[in-house]
Amino acid sequence: IADGGSGTGHKDNKTHQGREKADRATRDQVLDQRTEAIIDHMVRKELISELQGVISTGKEANVYAAPLYTYDDEAGTQTGTHYRAAKIYKTSILSFVDRERYITGEHRFRGGGHKGNNRKMVKKWAEKEFRNLQRLNRAGLACPYPIQLKANVLLMEFLGDNEGHAYPRLRDVELEGVDDADIAQQWRSLYIQLLGLVQRLYQVCRLVHADLSEYNILYHERVLYIIDVSQSVGHDHPQTFDFLRMDLHNVGAFFRRKGVDTLRDRTVFEFVTA
Ligand code: ADP
Ligand code: MN
Incomplete structure (x- = not known):
């Protein structure tokens, strides 16, 4: 999943290391195939270069630091790293019942009829977070800027330093x-x-x-x-x-x-x- 980030074919050490890390992240967290395909697509679109270390493993989602490497094509060198955060909602969780009560009564998500379909449910949650982040941003509140949403993967602004360390809670x-x-x-x-x-x-x-x-x-x-x-x-x-x-x-x-x-x-x- 770390492949193809530069779109130029450079494979320096840093990328290789990153790739190993990403592969490990995949193995450890067992991203399902569809989720991996979404990450792959984001890499091809150069939204991110890879998924790096996991920042947080939660009951309902994991959050990863996702760097985007920039390259100097002439010199063939990496010129910088820009971090983003990928929140990946788990598609195989048992806490849906708990979450249901938040959705009940909300016009925006009424009549979804997603009970019993985890993947669709999770997609709704990711969508809800994405839209709420948009609302917060529009109001000028300090929060991550939402970059892209695809099914259970939410890509957003990384709140942290240039080395991939998130700001403290x-x-x-x-x-x-x-x-x-x-x-x-x-x-x-x-x-x-x-x-x-x-x-x-x-x-x-x-x-x-x-x-x-x-x-x-x-x-x-x-x-x-x-x-x-x-x-x-x-x-x-x-x-x-x-x-x-x-x-x-x-x-x-x-x-x-x-x-x-x-x-x-x-x-x-x-x-x-x-
Ligand atoms: P959960 O549903 O698992 O609680 P959160 O959205 O609270 O998911 O994220 C879990 C943790 O991941 C946060 O406590 C924070 O440390 C980190 N995190 C989440 N979003 C970002 C972000 N945009 N930038 C940096 N770190 C983040
Ligand atoms: Mn949280």
Whole structure:
């Protein structure tokens, strides 16, 4: 699956190494044939050069760093690497029942009739995440830019450095500052930043994340990035408010553990929905 990225036939060491890694990734994660064909196609289209190491293995999806190598055709050398992230939804999972409740009541996905067809179900989830990411982007929220969607494979902007290391989840962030008061102030301003994000998500995108926590927020240079929006719901969902309360509760609990004097649940709820 690592083959053909350059489209020029160069095969330098880095590519070979990458190829071995990709082959290993395929073997270990057992990408099914259709998924492999999709990756192959993305490689041929030069959207990515290969699938590299796995960033995350989840219950419903794996996320891979997917580099795109650039070449100087004249010199025959590799000139750079641009990373992307490929989220590959698993087609053989047993957690569909759980997910079903998010879809129920949503106009956008009503009447799909996909029960009992995993592949179609998974495709719906990937599609939902892709569209939600588009909505977030249009509203100018910090999140990965969605690049392409094909069945269960979602290609998006990589949130990380040029070496393929993803930004840390908020859960794993250790803030640095001149003293404790400085660090406490930084946590407080991240809390305020997040409330602003949730408000814009609600009011501009008309979405509730529905799985918001320190695990689905990435952090880099004082900016919070929202990820994992496949289960996010619109205002037409009957449980919108329940999900919103749950999101705000999780976020509040996290920041309280960081020493932030958080606002009352009710106050925050009113701020977001006002
Ligand atoms: P899951 O459904 O498995 O929770 P997520 O969308 O939350 O899937 O992604 C899992 C992990 O993969 C994240 O916690 C993050 O570390 C990493 N990740 C996801 N999307 C990106 C991205 N666009 N850029 C960099 N890392 C990402
Ligand atoms: Mn997640």
